[in-house]
Ligand SMILES: Nc1ncnc2c1ncn2[C@@H]1O[C@H](COP(=O)(O)OP(=O)(O)O[C@H]2O[C@H](CO)[C@@H](O)[C@H](O)[C@H]2O)[C@@H](O)[C@H]1O
């Protein structure tokens with residue numbers, strides 16, 4: 005672990021995250037174990053230069069079709085572009101009318117198969133190869149967030165799309181295959197398991213207390229930073245060391261409710277968190293995910309008990325058979341220690 | 353992907369695994385995408401020689417205490433050993449009497465915290481550094497499986513232990529920090545989420561049909577190989593390419609019900625599967641996990657609808673923000689194609 009904490013000798017604790025109903029083992033002792041494999045891949049592998057990168061300005065012809073750009077004038081130089089993914093996980097071309105279930109599944113499990121209709125887009129966050137998201141001005145990060153919003157609003161027109169996952173992979177060990185700064189939007193014909201679980205847990209909390217669980221979060225020792233409309237915390241049962249959640253202060257069930265003013269505010273806090281992680285953890289690979297609500301509201305109270313947030317996970321440890329088998333995680337850093345470290349990082 | 357399939361141009365499909373209630377996107381197109389990161393870590397990094405490996409015979413003094421060895425005579429040369437993990441995720445030392453909940457949690461969330469009491473052991477599968485599990489004779493693989501069984505039966509005496517996860521990490525990209533062939537046993541004070549989900553799904557199937565869902569599996573196109581007491585299949589909604597499940601033919605809810613005859617039979621089939629993966633996929637890193645039932649039976653019918661199995665996952669692709677955010681997976685290889693390939697691999 006890059007940073008040692010004052011509490012390395014605490015007893016292990018097992019904590020449950022009420023939102024995703026997952027157990028996490030906090031075990032400082034694990035941070036000290038050795039490895040006899042001689043060096044894993046460098047955290048950030050070197051990458052191609054801009055001449056051969058399809059995402060760079062000037063190479064637009066090497067990309068799958070553009071959906072829109074910012075500024076929108078197709079003749080102007082762009083600051084960011086949303087394009088189709090050339091190797092999409094789901095297909096725009098799959099017949100989308102009628103029953104979305106695959107009646108023709110070759111194995112006869114028709115109740116367990118849905119046609120692979122969906123959208124898979126790439127958001128190119130900057131025209132310049134060497135620029136990273138955290139290098140942008142808060143307003144420009146806000147423009148990326150507003151582009152996500154605009155694209156989700158377009159996708160919302162398709163009734164078979166149930167959920168839209170926005171995510172970013174940065175660095176090879178965080179899964180990225182392209183080094184040019186980008187994120188992805190994947191629009192799904194099903195509600196993913198993390199979202200169903202979250203709906204259940206937050207509904208249960210609401211039924212018991214009449215309140216939204218994320219509105220009720222008391223950051224206290226878990227607080228990292230605050231902006232006008234957002235707070236950043238380390239969650240009480242963080243699955244990964246130095247995991248961060250950025251939560252809107254005011255109740256909001258869908259990410260697409262973000263307006264221009266809040267986008268700049270969130271852009272600033274997201275930039276600050278990414279810079280803090282880079283400084284404290286030596287520029288680690290990371291992922292971020294926007295955790296929001298299903299497009300269609302199925303329960304009249306759903307809007308009251310669901311609250312979106314942005315989850316940031318630096319990739320420091322990797323996982324193994326234990327996590328794969330159980331869905332539990334082992335985190336060597338207690339969240340209150342990680343929050344203290346991140347609160348105190350000095351960004352000049 | 354190491355192996356191309358006859359169906360690379362099929363439309364994507366989204367399948368739900370009824371056991372773990374998880375959606376998987378099958379998308380052959382994804383296999384073709386390029387990467388501009390210059391080479392990830394080699395699949396199997398080079399590793400230390402036996403002189404400095406604490407798991408090698410002769411270096412027992414460098415290890416945490418032994419729990420037992422096979423053969424059991426402490427003065428004989430051992431063929432396998434179970435030892436305490438020197439960097440345990442959970443602690444044998446945590447006070448285990450009274451309420452397992454942490455009343456003293458510093459953050460005041462006492463309903464979400466359990467003391468970190470548990471057992472974390474390492475199974476050293478062979479005394480020799482260069483020998484892998486799949487190099488052993490079926491009877492010797494069976495001895496490793498029977499050692500897991502014996503240790504689980506010892507742990508069962510502790511009423512605060514709710515579930516025992518047996519797992520193996522092989523190769524650095526599968527999470528292994530030690531290269532000497534080994535597996536791990538982690539005994540938990542909580543029931544992990546994958547197990548609760550499986551209990552719910554199999555109970556629901558039982559309530560609807562009066563049958564155990566794994567007894568009802570019709571391997572058909574998904575079959576890889578058969579032994580006397582076990583079958584190996586690629587699951588219908590495999591999360592990972594070339595994922596394999598080995599399932600007992602006769603109903604059995606707990607792995608510890610394995611007897612000596614079945615252990616040799618399973619040992620042979622496990623060895624065959626590991627060799628097939630090694631030949632077909634160029635010796636990939638892999639994990640295996642024993643998926644069994646909670647130690648304590650809480651529902652009188654639980655023994656009827658739960659059925660253990662062994663899950664093997666070669667690590668070929670890695671994951672990113674999409675999987676982390678949604679709990680859905682993207683698998684470029686259709687299970688029926690993977691099963692066909694594995695069925696036909698020639699092991700000389
Ligand atoms: N010329 C071009 N035009 C348009 N699009 C192009 C293109 N060239 C490449 N692309 C697309 O650009 C995307 C780049 O995405 P990332 O680098 O974030 O990771 P990728 O999706 O490859 O996989 C990571 O993220 C996914 C989802 O989390 C995981 O399944 C996977 O294991 C992990 O490696 C790819 O999806 C690729 O298909």
Ligand SMILES: Nc1ncnc2c1ncn2[C@@H]1O[C@H](COP(=O)(O)OP(=O)(O)O[C@H]2O[C@H](CO)[C@@H](O)[C@H](O)[C@H]2O)[C@@H](O)[C@H]1O
Nearest residue numbers: 322323324325326406415416437438439521527528529530
């Ligand atoms: N001298 C000694 N005596 C006794 N024990 C010793 C020892 N030296 C080392 N050990 C233990 O041996 C074990 C070897 O285990 P593995 O190589 O399977 O992976 P590890 O547990 O490190 O982490 C992988 O598996 C876990 C669980 O899946 C993931 O959390 C993690 O990210 C992943 O890298 C370690 O747990 C280590 O603590």
